[in-house]
Amino acid sequence: MAVIGKNDLQFGYSWSAIPPDDPRVTGKADSTFLSRNEGYEVLPFLNHISKTKETALKAERLIQKHLPGTVRSRENVLKWLQDNWNSYP
Numbered sequence: 001m002a003v004i005g006k007n008d009l010q011f012g013y014s015w016s017a018i019p020p021d022d023p024r025v026t027g028k029a030d031s032t033f034l035s036r037n038e039g040y041e042v043l044p045f046l047n048h049i050s051k052t053k054e055t056a057l058k059a060e061r062l063i064q065k066h067l068p069g070t071v072r073s074r075e076n077v078l079k080w081l082q083d084n085w086n087s088y089p
Contacts, residue, residue, distance in 0.1 A: 013039030
């Protein structure tokens with residue numbers, strides 16, 4: 001069950017995917033990298049890792065404002081969030 005929807009997001013995103021990366025075509029989001037500018041990737045990622053709306057929105061803020069540009073894989077984004085969760089309000 002989704003904790004947040006498109007209208008809950010606090011930042012602006014692109015919602016038009018290039019066909020080979022479009023989850024409507026592939027049936028799933030890109031399994032390797034999380035594009036922090038693509039809403040169709042960020043929204044499912046936040047819903048997958050969060051149990052509450054509050055945590056999803058905090059994770060979104062951390063991804064948009066603090067996540068280093070060198071951290072790109074979904075696995076590493078999740079690890080970075082876990083390691084840095086208490087460092088930011």
